[in-house]
Amino acid sequence: MDKNKHRWILLTLVVITNMLVYAIPSMAISVLSEEISLDLNLSVVQMGVVWGGAGLMGIFTSLLGGALIDKIGAKKIFIFGCLATGLLGAGRGFATNFISLTIIVFLLGAFTPIILNSGYKISGMWFPSEKLGLANGIISMGMALGFLMGSFLSASVLSPLIGGWRNVLILYGALSALLSIPWMMIKTIPDGLSQSSTNQASSIIIKIKHVARKKNIWLIALVYFGVGGGVQGILGYLPLHLRSIGWAPLTADSALSAFHFTSLIFILPIAFWSDRFGARKRMLLVTGLMSAIGALVISISTGGFIWAGIFLAGMVRDGFMTILLTMIVESEGIGHQYVGTATGFVLAIGGISSFLAPPIGNSLESLWSGAPFLFWSILSFAGVFCLRFVVTKKPQTDYNTQRLFATQD
Known part of the structure; x- marks a missing residue:
C-alpha cells in the first residue's frame, strides 16, 4: 500500500x-x-x-507505560489496551456502590493514558515535523468529536433507549474491546525502520531518569497540571452546576455538547497556525488564558452570560492540549528513544491534577454554586504562568525527522 495512504489510514484508526x-x-x-x-x-x-x-492510576501508569511504549512498541499496547479498557469500561455498568465503582474507575485509568500516549507515538513515527501539529490536531479533533457525542448521546438518547446508565457503559465497553481486532492486523511501523535504527536497548528506569532530568519537560508537565486539571474539573461539574441553578437537564447537557463542539471547530486552525508560523508557545499563552478566563466567567455569571464562558473555554480546550503535547516531542533531548516516556511523564503529572482538581473544586460548592469554577480558573492561570519559562523551537521541515520517533513494533 502507498505509504502516504497508509499513514492516513493508521491515523484514522488512532482517532477512532x-x-x-x-x-x-x-x-x-x-x-x-x-x-x-x-x-x-x-x-x-x-x-x-x-x-x-x-x-x-494514570499517575503511575502514564510514566511506566510511556517508557513501555518506547520499549515494546505502540501496536502491542493498543491490542492489549483496547481489550483491558473494554472489559473494565463495561464493568462500571455492574457497580453496586461508591466503592466498587471507584475501584473499577481507578483500574480503568491505568490503561487509558497509555493508549492516548501510543496514538501520539504513532503520529510521530509517520508524519514529518512540519505536519506533526496538524496530525496531532486531527487526533485531538477526534477526541473532541468523541466528547461531543458522549455528552450529547449518552444521557439524552442512549440511556432511555437501552435501559439506563449501566447498559450505556456496557455498550461502550464492548465497542472498545472490539477495536483490538484491527490493531492486530494493521502495520504500525514505516518501512526501513528497525530496532537497530531506534536503539531501544536501554531500560525503562534509564529512560525515566533521562526524562526527569529535563527541565523543559517538568515545565510542560506543570502547564498541563494547571490547565488540564482546570478543564477536567469544569467538564465533570458543569452539568451538575447548570441543573442546580435551574437549567433543564437537556439544556444542561447541551451546554457541555456546545463546549466540545466549539473545541472541535477550532482544533485544526489552532494546530495549523502553530505549524505554519512556528508559534507554539504564543498560541499556548493565548489559548491557555482564554481557558482560564472562560472558567472565571462561568463562576461569576448567571443566565445567558454563562454561555460566553462556555464558548471561551471550549473553543481552545483541545487545541491547547494538541500544541502542548506536540511541544514534548520537539523538546531538546527527547528523540526517538524518549518521546513515549516524556509524554507519559507529562500525563502522569497531569493525572495528579485530574484526580485532585475535581473533588477539591466540587467541595467548594457549599460556598456558592460557581465557586468550583473560580478554583479551576486560578489553577489554569497558574499553569499559564509556568508556560512563560518553557523553551521552544520552530518546527523542523526535514521530512526525515519522522525517524526520530520510530520504535519497534
Whole structure:
C-alpha cells in the first residue's frame, strides 16, 4: 500500500480508538452523573472522586507505560489496551456502590493514558515535523468529536433507549474491546525502520531518569497540571452546576455538547497556525488564558452570560492540549528513544491534577454554586504562568525527522 495512504489510514484508526476507548465513555460519566448518583446514592464530592478517579492510576501508569511504549512498541499496547479498557469500561455498568465503582474507575485509568500516549507515538513515527501539529490536531479533533457525542448521546438518547446508565457503559465497553481486532492486523511501523535504527536497548528506569532530568519537560508537565486539571474539573461539574441553578437537564447537557463542539471547530486552525508560523508557545499563552478566563466567567455569571464562558473555554480546550503535547516531542533531548516516556511523564503529572482538581473544586460548592469554577480558573492561570519559562523551537521541515520517533513494533 502507498505509504502516504497508509499513514492516513493508521491515523484514522488512532482517532477512532481514542473516541471509543476514551472520549465517548469518559464524557458519558459526566452527563450520566445525576442518574448514577441517584442510583448509587452518591454525594457531589463522591461523584467528583469518580470523575477524577481515573487520573489516580494514570499517575503511575502514564510514566511506566510511556517508557513501555518506547520499549515494546505502540501496536502491542493498543491490542492489549483496547481489550483491558473494554472489559473494565463495561464493568462500571455492574457497580453496586461508591466503592466498587471507584475501584473499577481507578483500574480503568491505568490503561487509558497509555493508549492516548501510543496514538501520539504513532503520529510521530509517520508524519514529518512540519505536519506533526496538524496530525496531532486531527487526533485531538477526534477526541473532541468523541466528547461531543458522549455528552450529547449518552444521557439524552442512549440511556432511555437501552435501559439506563449501566447498559450505556456496557455498550461502550464492548465497542472498545472490539477495536483490538484491527490493531492486530494493521502495520504500525514505516518501512526501513528497525530496532537497530531506534536503539531501544536501554531500560525503562534509564529512560525515566533521562526524562526527569529535563527541565523543559517538568515545565510542560506543570502547564498541563494547571490547565488540564482546570478543564477536567469544569467538564465533570458543569452539568451538575447548570441543573442546580435551574437549567433543564437537556439544556444542561447541551451546554457541555456546545463546549466540545466549539473545541472541535477550532482544533485544526489552532494546530495549523502553530505549524505554519512556528508559534507554539504564543498560541499556548493565548489559548491557555482564554481557558482560564472562560472558567472565571462561568463562576461569576448567571443566565445567558454563562454561555460566553462556555464558548471561551471550549473553543481552545483541545487545541491547547494538541500544541502542548506536540511541544514534548520537539523538546531538546527527547528523540526517538524518549518521546513515549516524556509524554507519559507529562500525563502522569497531569493525572495528579485530574484526580485532585475535581473533588477539591466540587467541595467548594457549599460556598456558592460557581465557586468550583473560580478554583479551576486560578489553577489554569497558574499553569499559564509556568508556560512563560518553557523553551521552544520552530518546527523542523526535514521530512526525515519522522525517524526520530520510530520504535519497534
